[in-house]
Amino acid sequence: MGFWKNLFSNSESTSVSQTAEFEEDVAVGSGDPLSPTFRKSASGTARIFFSTDRDIDLYELEELCNAVGWSRRPLRKVKKAIQHSFLVVSMWETRGSQRRLVGFARATSDHAFNATLWDVVVHPDYQGKGMGKALMKYTIKKLRNEDISNITLFADPHVVDFYRNLGFMSDPEGIKGMFWYPD
Secondary structure: OHHHHHHHHOOOOOOOOOEEOOOOOOOOOOOOOOOOOOEEEOOEEEEEEEEOOOOOOHHHHHHHHHHOOOOOOOHHHHHHHHHOOOEEEEEEEEEOOEEEEEEEEEEEEOOOOEEEEEEEEEOHHHOOOOHHHHHHHHHHHHHHHOOOOEEEEOOOHHHHHHHHOOOOOOOOOOOOOOOOOOO
16 A cells, blocks of 8 residues: 555655566457566567556657547646546557557546546557457456455447446446536
């Protein structure tokens, strides 16, 4: 719990950098998405790793979101959302000295029981290869390590089956979410 206390007590100018090195085989049917392996490509060995460092290039994140067709968002609001999140996970591919943001997720939480996942995105070049599954499993593992037992999310209709396959379910009590929007 000390990491989270330190994380939220830091000022804006100080950042806690905790990078989790995590290699992943992006080939279809690679088995357990949490098993460490390397990916061979024509340009050499590529490595996928996850990071919980919040110091993310906002332009690079918005380009990732743009690649999947999301609307542009004000960068100042994106920055604020990241700063106020309980957990931020980014997924990177490295080839030699080049690094590319290929996935992202964040969660808000009450720091005790509940967390809600937001902004889960995987670059289209990495979809259908187990990368989204690995990102979700890593994110859930991090939340469970903080003793969060109730994890929720909002899913667009075209990705509901993806989340169902990861163990998410529609509200088992049939309660429908309610939303308030300004006029």
